[in-house]
Amino acid sequence: MYQFSDRSLELQEQLQAFMEENVYPNEKAYADYLHHADNRWAPIPLMDELKDKARSAGLWNLFVPPSLAQFVDHEGLSNFDYAPLAEIMGRVLWSPEIFNCNAPDTGNMEVFMKYATPEQQARWLTPLLNGEIRSSYAMTEPQVASSDATNVELSIAQEGDEWVLNGRKWFITGAMNERTQIFIVMGKSDPDNASRHLQQSQVLVPRGTPGLEIVRPLTTFGYDDAPIGHAELRFDNVRVPLENILLGAGRGFEIAQGRLGPGRIHHCMRLIGIAQRSLELACARSVSRTTFGRTLAQHQSVKEDISRCYSEIEMARLLVLKTCARMDEVGAKAAMDLIAASKTSVPLMMQQVIDRCMQIHGAGGFTEDYCMAEGFNYARWCRQADGPDQVHQMALGKMIIQRYAGE
Structure with a gap:
């Protein structure tokens, strides 16, 4: 029989109480706001209010494991102890963001924790952990079967002291959100490498970089998942400094x-x-x-x-x-x-x-x-x-x- 830690059990009680008091009663208000919003991709005031409450209650960044606890103000939770917490959050699909535990940001924050330089962490990880910005992970492409990640075709070419990106991505979660400020982009930097798994690199592209275009929002079964959203992107001679690479060339x-x-x-x-x-x-x-x-x-x-x-x-x-x-x-x-x-x-x-x-x-x-x-x-x-x-x-x-x- 499985047994959660005392801390996990305590957090489960806190989280259930928070959901009962603050989340379930606001589901209709959240939906109504989106239905009448002039801009469905802008921050929602209700979400910001709930985030403040969750952070004050210590229900913040709960996804972080003990091995990465140096980046947060708690000792971290094992995957096992976090599972029931994520289940509770999952009962309302938009609620994980309240606790800074939503996709794709959790995965992106772990990428920054594990693979980023101190400078990259200071610029992007810290505001992500604070819930000040959002992020996207750009891997899937419309023109190739991206189920095989080695198929990605977006070009990442070095020109002097810059990486130049050209290509398309789609179903990029979070791209429509106005608070999304950084894109982690996977592409081919060494297409002729004999190893198909060493051809790719991942680079950081800040929102607003010239040549990065959000082509359109996409839906799944008619849902646009606002204000997070999924989007098609075009990279047209997008230039970023060489230091924007993650971990190193060929490590994508x-x-x-x-x-x-x-x-x-x-x-x-x-x-x-x-x-x-x-x-x-x-x-x-x-x-x-x-x-x-x-x-x-x-x-x-x-x-x-x-x-x-x-x-x-x-x-x-x-x-x-x-x-x-x-x-x-x-x-x-x-x-x-x-x-x-x-x-x-x-x-x-x-x-x-x-x-x-x-x-x-x-x-x-x-x-x-x-x-x-x-x-x-x-x-x-x-x-x-x-x-x-x-x-x-x-x-x-x-x-x-x-x-x-x-x-």
Whole structure:
């Protein structure tokens, strides 16, 4: 049986109380503001108010592990102890930002902690940790299958004391947000290198750099995810100083692998939260609505759906916790088998859970009156984000075959 630390248990209580007092009561106000905002990508005053409250309550930067605790004002939390906190935040999809624990910033902050120079950390990491700015991670491209990261074509060429970037990116989360001030951009700096994994580099491109154009916002199932958003970008002779490179030329693929492992599990944690909330709403709905002379809860098919939902959430939660424990023990790289298993199983299972809960809500389940439609979109989106299911299944299958067949 798993056991969270005393600190994690205390934070779980604090976080649940904060959600009850400050977040759930403001869901409608948050949505109404976005519906009537002149600029959907501008900062939301309500969010800033909630951030101040969360930081004062010590519910800030909780994603940071003990190995990187020197960058924050607490001792850090293991992946295992952070998992239930991320699940609680995930119950309201926009709430992780309140606690400075939202994607893609958590992953980007870890990149700066692990791979940036002191100068880069002072300029970008410190304001990110303070919640003063936001960031984006630009890897996916529209013209190539970016599921194979070595396919990226954006050119990063050295000219004198500058890197010159040319190419396109899309589905770049956070790019539309007006507070996003820095883009971590992956491209090819050495396309002729014999090793496909040494051709890439990652460089830092500040917002407003000449030649960086936000072409358009993008949607997933009609959701624009404002005020964070996803965007298509064009880089037209974008020039940045040589010191804007991360870790060194040819190290881009290495950085990507180091960044995406924890991020994949964070998504799984949050998905369990929105699925759990959907199940609770479905149960309440099942006893409040009557069809054919009986409550929904009295119909066999509804009880079976509730049963499946409960079982799949429990399976997903246990798999994620086992993965987190393994990551804490041996690191993300050595736990890639369980990370891949979670990445390919949890989003699909939670998508199915949310789908059943939507069905129990009838037509209302498709609307913004409930959290499920947006949660379904998030679950489906996660099956592509940070690498599509098929790539992880292929890699995991290869690992398992080698493990048990020695081939």
